[in-house]
Amino acid sequence: MALWFSRSRNIIAHLVKTKISPINQSLFHAKYISYKLPYELVWELRKEYSSTATGMVFRRFESARAGEVEEAVTYSTSDYDDDDDEINDAENKTIDFPGGSVAFTQQMKFISESPDKRVPCYRVLDDDGYPIAGSTYEQVDKEMAVKMYKSMVTLQIMDNIFYEAQRQGRISFYLTSMGEEAINIATAAALSFDDIILPQYREPGILLWRGFTLQEFANQCFGTKDDYGKGRQMPIHYGSKQHNFFTISSPIATQLPQAAGVAYSLKMDNKEACVVAFTGDGGTSEGDFHAGMNFAAVMEAPVLFICRNNGWAISTPISEQFRSDGVVVKGQAYGIRSIRVDGNDTLAVYSAIRAAREMVVREQKPILVEALTYRVGHHSTSDDSTKYRPLDEIEHWKTARSPLARFRKWVQRNGWWNDEGETELRGTIRKQLLNAIQVAEKSEKPSLVDLFTDVYDNLPLNLHEQEKSLRETIKRHQKDFPSDVPV
Amino acid sequence: MVDVSSNKLKMCKITNTSLSFRLNIKSAPHPPPPPPPPPTAAASTTNIASKRHELLLFEALREGLEEEMDRDPRVCVMGEDVGHYGGSYKVTKGFATKFGDLRVLDTPIAENSFTGMAIGAAMTGLRPIVEGMNMGFLLLAFNQISNNCGMLHYTSGGQFKIPIVIRGPGGVGRQLGAEHSQRLESYFQSIPGIQMVACSTPYNAKGLMKAAIRSDNPVILFEHVLLYNLKERIPDEEYVLNLEEAEMVRPGEHVTILTYSRMRYHVMQAAKTLVNKGYDPEVIDIRSLKPFDLHTIGNSVKKTHRVVIVEECMRTGGIGASLTASINENFHDYLDAPIVCLSSQDVPTPYAGTLEEWTVVQPAQIVAAVEQLCR
Numbered sequence: 001m002a003l004w005f006s007r008s009r010n011i012i013a014h015l016v017k018t019k020i021s022p023i024n025q026s027l028f029h030a031k032y033i034s035y036k037l038p039y040e041l042v043w044e045l046r047k048e049y050s051s052t053a054t055g056m057v058f059r060r061f062e063s064a065r066a067g068e069v070e071e072a073v074t075y076s077t078s079d080y081d082d083d084d085d086e087i088n089d090a091e092n093k094t095i096d097f098p099g100g101s102v103a104f105t106q107q108m109k110f111i112s113e114s115p116d117k118r119v120p121c122y123r124v125l126d127d128d129g130y131p132i133a134g135s136t137y138e139q140v141d142k143e144m145a146v147k148m149y150k151s152m153v154t155l156q157i158m159d160n161i162f163y164e165a166q167r168q169g170r171i172s173f174y175l176t177s178m179g180e181e182a183i184n185i186a187t188a189a190a191l192s193f194d195d196i197i198l199p200q201y202r203e204p205g206i207l208l209w210r211g212f213t214l215q216e217f218a219n220q221c222f223g224t225k226d227d228y229g230k231g232r233q234m235p236i237h238y239g240s241k242q243h244n245f246f247t248i249s250s251p252i253a254t255q256l257p258q259a260a261g262v263a264y265s266l267k268m269d270n271k272e273a274c275v276v277a278f279t280g281d282g283g284t285s286e287g288d289f290h291a292g293m294n295f296a297a298v299m300e301a302p303v304l305f306i307c308r309n310n311g312w313a314i315s316t317p318i319s320e321q322f323r324s325d326g327v328v329v330k331g332q333a334y335g336i337r338s339i340r341v342d343g344n345d346t347l348a349v350y351s352a353i354r355a356a357r358e359m360v361v362r363e364q365k366p367i368l369v370e371a372l373t374y375r376v377g378h379h380s381t382s383d384d385s386t387k388y389r390p391l392d393e394i395e396h397w398k399t400a401r402s403p404l405a406r407f408r409k410w411v412q413r414n415g416w417w418n419d420e421g422e423t424e425l426r427g428t429i430r431k432q433l434l435n436a437i438q439v440a441e442k443s444e445k446p447s448l449v450d451l452f453t454d455v456y457d458n459l460p461l462n463l464h465e466q467e468k469s470l471r472e473t474i475k476r477h478q479k480d481f482p483s484d485v486p487v
Numbered sequence: 488m489v490d491v492s493s494n495k496l497k498m499c500k501i502t503n504t505s506l507s508f509r510l511n512i513k514s515a516p517h518p519p520p521p522p523p524p525p526p527t528a529a530a531s532t533t534n535i536a537s538k539r540h541e542l543l544l545f546e547a548l549r550e551g552l553e554e555e556m557d558r559d560p561r562v563c564v565m566g567e568d569v570g571h572y573g574g575s576y577k578v579t580k581g582f583a584t585k586f587g588d589l590r591v592l593d594t595p596i597a598e599n600s601f602t603g604m605a606i607g608a609a610m611t612g613l614r615p616i617v618e619g620m621n622m623g624f625l626l627l628a629f630n631q632i633s634n635n636c637g638m639l640h641y642t643s644g645g646q647f648k649i650p651i652v653i654r655g656p657g658g659v660g661r662q663l664g665a666e667h668s669q670r671l672e673s674y675f676q677s678i679p680g681i682q683m684v685a686c687s688t689p690y691n692a693k694g695l696m697k698a699a700i701r702s703d704n705p706v707i708l709f710e711h712v713l714l715y716n717l718k719e720r721i722p723d724e725e726y727v728l729n730l731e732e733a734e735m736v737r738p739g740e741h742v743t744i745l746t747y748s749r750m751r752y753h754v755m756q757a758a759k760t761l762v763n764k765g766y767d768p769e770v771i772d773i774r775s776l777k778p779f780d781l782h783t784i785g786n787s788v789k790k791t792h793r794v795v796i797v798e799e800c801m802r803t804g805g806i807g808a809s810l811t812a813s814i815n816e817n818f819h820d821y822l823d824a825p826i827v828c829l830s831s832q833d834v835p836t837p838y839a840g841t842l843e844e845w846t847v848v849q850p851a852q853i854v855a856a857v858e859q860l861c862r
Binding site for chain 1: 561563589590592594595597599600601602603604605606607608609610611612613615630631634635638639640641642643644645646647648679680682702703704731778781
């Protein structure tokens, strides 16, 4: 994988400092975002503290790393390029506590609750799809770029048509990813097929990229007998073991602690893959977010946490969700490296996820990526977002800030796409989708026996009895039983 | 779980005693219980042929766990202080050195997290065992257990299975306080998709532990704080018990006493008194809390026609409540009297020793109930 050198300070700093301990990195990071951190609060981890709990933790998992064993990290003042004088002073004034040595200070200073400047956002293309001067990114060739763009279009059309189908009463529920197509597709393109995905629910693009067909999407939404979930979950709760996409579970953020477990499993198997766990801005308020992040950090689990900060959790804007500078700063609180990226910039997301994924697999440590974006659609078909946000705001993000339009301009300017291709693509996808819906509508539903199977590995006595009882009831009231459900 | 679909099973009349509810696993012969009256009868009818060794219940759990971890490299343990500390009740003592830090994982204090983590690991092919330091703490993991552990095999259409074991000590101890005296089997019994078993002796502790680990379903193994130091001689050779089977502790003719976990010992104590008074109680340790072993229980009810349930759960919504309903539904015709259910009161467990003692069913109450029932 080609490493590139970016002139963006954020990334180069991370690349250069990867050999330094996370604590030292926090020093760098702290300096970068201009927190008012006095030098006295610099931490030093010394080898003689290996007898403390922290020291033991760092030693304990050496044997468990996938691939090469990491060199033992030595912490010495020579690693601090910038603060030699300050550190030498601090060296003389340190005290010992569980957790390491801290420099002490006679001044009482509080760390500010908010930085002077917010963490900047990594971006490659401007709003018109022109690469920003001085930006560097992972190069994308024609084939990849066209594939990404086509997938984004497919996702958009799929969302539109299924949403309409719900409005027409043909499916019971739907949830769109409008406005977040870049996050969906660019992330999928940047990962490997072996990376295990633990989605929240606004990431169907990843399945799409991995080869899930429009028919398979329709089967799940219509709950037909061909649905891999056997009609047991509500629409959009896709799951496919063969695509390494865990079945979606409605409660928010429950997948985050599970991600640590999946990563733990990969570690045991020494696999060259990572776990990718998604959540939204609202999900970061859940206890499970704290749990999952903390666990991943302590267990040194190869999890890539991606937070789609789209500004809204149903009707709750982020100003009412948290008071921190978004989600990216929370990474440092857990000892997790993090980055903020423009989620509507396909190339930026692609590059950032590529880099993050490589770091996760190579260093066997979690990373947090906050992708800033906007939820163009309503939360779901059960929501009307015009009730709590202005129409013109939605329109603005739908048109002027559309990730598809932006990426399309870049792709077309490279001569890799044109208007004819666009019309043709949209026509084809639309036809395929309408066909898929028709097929799904005509398909049989899962049979009655699937109401009772898979609760356990085999049918226990009580379920067997309950099934019998239900069948007897159906026999007595044959005409009340739906005709498209095989008994 | 045994597939009963192929058996010609009639709902209420379970007459075929050779009906195989048994899993196809090796079980060592369990010694038949000694015949009623006086235990001064010198000759024990136990099977002296098999070699045995003596150990405590927590050691039996450890032995079972160790054998399974040796047998299958996918088995791992996670929980608070299970690693180098060896577990709060020493069930995993020595494991971290033997199996390494990764297979015996110390976790931060977040029950929802490590249960969720275990579920994620199970979905990816491992067979984790989650140890709750106290069952009550697993209330924090209720979301993961109910919404994910019990459901994901079903909602994923069978694609992902969750072969985890969740275990830990529960029940009323000696002045542990209300929050540490929870009986979680009441809360969990309704969750579809999970199995629940309760161990009460070193023999069944080891057997159930092994069976739970080998099962592909999520199993919750309820241990009891006060039973960890019970001593028993168990067979040397390997054995695995059936998760859905109840244990006949003492056969009898007059009344069926159903119980589990610690209450078994109170019942046996009461049984001694009852025998002296001329009664012949049949004592069954139900062991399997979800699903109930209606086969064993049914046969007993048909024999004695009277049932007393002795449990540690609260009166409202406990295992006894469900068992009462189940027996009434299935064996109503065989009952000569209403089922008597002795349980704890619907109060949080008080700290004061004397008060605590009276929230738990005592042998004297059991004797009185049986005498009342058999009049």
